[in-house]
Amino acid sequence: MLTMFGLELMEEAVYREMRASPAPGAEAIADRLAVAPDLVRACLDRLLELGLVRHSFEVPGGFAAVDPILSLQQSLAGQHEELMRRQRRLAETHAEVVCLLTSGAFGLSGKVEQVERLLGMDEVQCRVDRLAGAATREVLTFRPGGAQSTPELMASRRNDAALLSRSVSIRTVGTDTDSYDAATMAHVHWLTGNGGQFRGSEAPLPRMMLVDGSVALVPVDPDNTAAGALYVTDPGLVAPMVVLFEQTWSSATPLDAERPSAGDAPSGKELALLRLVAKGCTDAAAAGRLHVSHRTARRMMAALMERLGARSRFEAGVKAARLGWL
Structure with missing residues (x-):
């Protein structure tokens, strides 16, 4: 069955009839299948929409079947383009959330309700270590920027090992994976070999860490991660970030499949x-x-x-x- 195109049984039957040479008209197909011509015409409209048939060059008002492999390739190209548009929109949505947070996160106290501003990378890493030690269910991460530095890899290995030893789920999406050096690739293989999961995405992603669906760490300035991070515990703000991660994860590709x-x-x-x-x-x-x-x-x-x-x-x-x- 042509399940890859999501065809109904009648649509598939009409397409198979269209593969005959010469291609029959709607009335002839209706006679062969013992159905109403209007139903066949509706199926042909659906097949035309999917690119499985095209308008005939020889028969005015008629149709001709298209090779399904060619149709699949054209469909995949369109789906890929749409996927990239969705991922860009997701990244823009995340940036909008960060702007919303930063607009109220610069009070004198350093805290606004359930959003805390962390200054500098050392303070951020200290909080990451604490979160890794406290996580009980899952840690979800966007890791953009290509290869990681030695200190980053050492910290990641330490925290990831502790999480995996407690059976905490780890899922990470990275970008610029083509630029990964040997050390970064070795860490990814170590992670996946020990029960973690890693996927790559072609879309630009912001840096983000989500812990147990209740805590988020995002950069104060997405263009300058060294400036610090926002520690977010407000459920109304964390929930859309979890949705963003899940949508991105579903369309990302396992790193080994990319290479x-x-x-x-x-x-x-x-x-x-x-x-x-x-x-x-x-x-x-x-x-x-x-x-x-x-x-x-x-x-x-x-x-x-x-x-x-x-x-x-x-x-x-x-x-x-x-x-x-x-």
């Missing part, structure tokens, strides 16, 4: 399986085309999904297309 090595390229049979699945074949149908058992096809697909860091067949198709495999 496929030459050995990660699919074999000829694996590539053929990906293409068949992208065209709408089930594992069983693909197995028959590839002359392997259904169990073998399922195992191959599971291995490809794991290699790509994908949680579904659709996500595997998305990532395979981004890598130029499709």
Whole structure:
């Protein structure tokens, strides 16, 4: 089934009829499927919207089927562009929240209700250490800026080790991962190898730390993190930051999936399986085309999904297309 495109059964049936040569008209498809022509026309409109059919150059008012792999690639390009727009908007939203906080955080006392201003990096790191020692459930972090310095890596290793020893969940999203040096990459692999999770994002992200869904640390000045941070405990301010993190996390990519090595390229049979699945074949149908058992096809697909860091067949198709495999 063409599940990657989110087709209903009737839409898929109409598309398969359109793949015939020459492509039949709506009335002919309706006769073959024993349904009303208006239903077929509605399906064709949906297929046109998805890019699975186009207006015919030969038959006025008619349609022609489009190769599903080409449609998938075009769809992924549009989804990627929309994703980048959403991520930019999320970053802007975070900046707006920080501006809201800083607008009332400069009182003489240094505190305004549930927002505290921390001055300088040493005071910020001291608070980070305390939060790491007190966390009981999860620590969520945006870490922009590429490679980390040696002091940053030492502090991260110390705190992360303590958190993981207490089974506290760690999820981190980094940016500029292409500029990571060997030491930073080694820390990421150590973190993920010990139960933490790390993903990369192409969108610009602000620095942020969230602890147990109730405490946030954000820079006083996003353009100058050395100026200090705001320690936020107001639930109404922390909650949207948690939402921002979760939305960014869902669209970020595991670091290993971002950096496929030459050995990660699919074999000829694996590539053929990906293409068949992208065209709408089930594992069983693909197995028959590839002359392997259904169990073998399922195992191959599971291995490809794991290699790509994908949680579904659709996500595997998305990532395979981004890598130029499709």
